[in-house]
Amino acid sequence: MFAEQMNEVVFHVDVNSAYLAWEAVDRLQHGSPVDLRNLTAVIGGDEASRHGIVLAKSGPAKKYGILTGETLYAARQRCPGLIVIPPRYHLYMQCSSALIDILRQYSPVVQQYSIDEAFISCYLPAKDPQEGVKTAHRLKEQVKQELGFTVNVGIGPNKLLAKMASEFEKPDKVHTLFHHEMSDKMWPLPIDELFFVGRATARKLRGYGIYTIGALAALDPALVHAWLKKPGLLIWQYANGKDYSQVTEQGPPIKSIGNSNTIAFDVTDRDTAHQILLALTETAAMRLRAIDQCTRVVAVAIRSHELFTYRHQRKVQTPLDSTSLIWHQACQLFDESWKGEPIRHLGVHLSELCGNDFYQLSIFDQHNEKLSRLDQTIDLLRSRFGNSSVFRGCFAHSPIRPLMGGVLQEQEEEYPMMSSQL
DNA sequence: TCTGGGGTCCTAGGACCC
DNA sequence: TCTGGGGTCCTAGGACCC
Structure with a gap:
């Protein structure tokens, strides 16, 4: 058969x-x-x-x-x-x-x-x-x-x-x-309709006189590389219909986790900013623990009232998965970078993830061990009774939601995140 | 009260080492 | 002495995707 x-x-x-x-x-x-x-x-x-x-x-x-x-x-x-x-x-x-x-x-x-x-x-x-x-x-x-x-x-x-x-x-x-249809169906299209050609790349290519996908496909790849570096080679391959990535069931592994939120009001004081960073860290760290990972890099992103965005990051000595310890880093990073202007948006981002096996073994650190147990208990309660079943005391009389950033909240772990790679 | 939130990848430039 | 030079690590920033 x-x-x-x-x-x-x-x-x-x-x-x-x-x-x-x-x-x-x-x-x-x-x-x-x-x-x-x-x-x-x-x-x-x-x-x-x-x-x-x-x-x-x-x-x-x-x-x-x-x-x-x-x-x-x-x-x-x-x-x-x-x-x-x-x-x-x-x-x-x-x-x-x-x-x-x-x-x-x-x-x-x-x-x-x-x-x-x-x-x-x-x-x-x-x-x-x-x-x-x-x-x-x-x-x-x-x-x-x-x-x-x-x-x-x-x-x-x-x-x-x-x-x-x-x-x-x-x-x-x-x-x-199919490949034999490219010249009819794809090459006449404007350059910005090619996957991975965004506004900036399209503008550059037009500056070099390249207006269609076909014109890009016909170029010497060395020239495109000189113009646009590595992404240039990628889009040249795409223009020629070359792509060797496989259809895979689970997609690529998660490499970073971030939570960010545009706040309904401008934040003008450090304490409020720290509290929002805690709400953001709570969900980010829960997601991190849910996939049994630790983070080596913590970053804080700030968008000002004037829509200027900047971020500050630090590689930490010991991989972290504790809400409190990550939050502590986030607050430090915030204090080091905030210029004092009204804040519209805050974010906490975790990258350079690694397995938590090593971390679990290093339980000689009593402090970490206690924090870790606390986090695990809270994660369990939240998964059983809902995210609002447990929250930190500082949110009790505050207008700030104790968990922020995850619009999807309860169910988000079940769904694969978006990815820009094929 | 005009401009979200979730990601990945790449590069430039500085620090530091030998 | 007129400031080589390669490699690695790190941070910031920008490009792209949905």
Whole structure:
């Protein structure tokens, strides 16, 4: 039965206007007479707490030129009467996970790339190139029937081309992009539509007279390397359809953990800043312990009222996973770097992670051992009775939430984080 | 009350060592 | 004496992704 030659192809599945579509479907299921996807609507953060940006837009909203990531203020300028819906991340994670369940029916190897994107690898008869397209249509229709939202499916010989293909005409479409199709389908496209060519790189390339993906593909790679260093070689390979990364079930291991938050008011005093750093550290350290890791580098990020962002980091002597010890470092870093201006946003970031085995053995340090037990107990209580079941006394009469940064809170560990690598 | 939050990777430049 | 020079570690900052 294995006599027939089989080919591996990659599908990239991308939910159309994910947050907005999921919100629309949920509302229809709960008896709403209107479909948000047909209105000028966006999913947007809360402006009162200074989170007012567009997270997702409907087709009609897109026609007004509304962009993901722009301020709701700017979006309303483009489209007066715009409907703004607050996000519900728990709902989106449920929808995401339901999608992944369907994808598993099509392939044993499903790689979730973000909350609304996944790669799957399929083995299909080499003789019939149309087989992949038929399968993709079946998949897309099944998602629409069972879950109520539409997806684009890109089919290619590797992840890069599959992903480029899923970006073609939207919504609810299947596209292929094989090597022999690059000259027709990909090379005429403007340079900034290539994966990994962002604003800065596109501007530089245009400065050198390179306007299309095809023009980049035709260059001498040594020249692109001279212009753009290592990322230059990467995008030159992408422009030529070269990508050797594999579809892997779990994706790359976690290399850093960060929590940051734009605060509803400007922070002007050290004590409040320290308290917010504690709330941020609590969730970051819990996530760190949940994956049995310690951190070697602690960083604090500060964004001023004027939107100037800077960060300060330090490598610590002993790897840490204790909330108190990480917080202590964060406060020191803050005190060393804060220039005294009003603060809009604070972040705590942990990197250079390492296993906690060594750390667990070094229990000669009584102080660390006590802190570690305390953290473990608190983590257990929070997992059993909810994150709000235990919080530090200093938050008792404070307007600051005792755990900050994790909008996803209870369930976040169950979901893979986004990654910029294929 | 105009500009989120989660990541990864790369590079420049300074400190330090031999 | 007219300030070599390679390697490593570290921090800051910028690019990209969703």
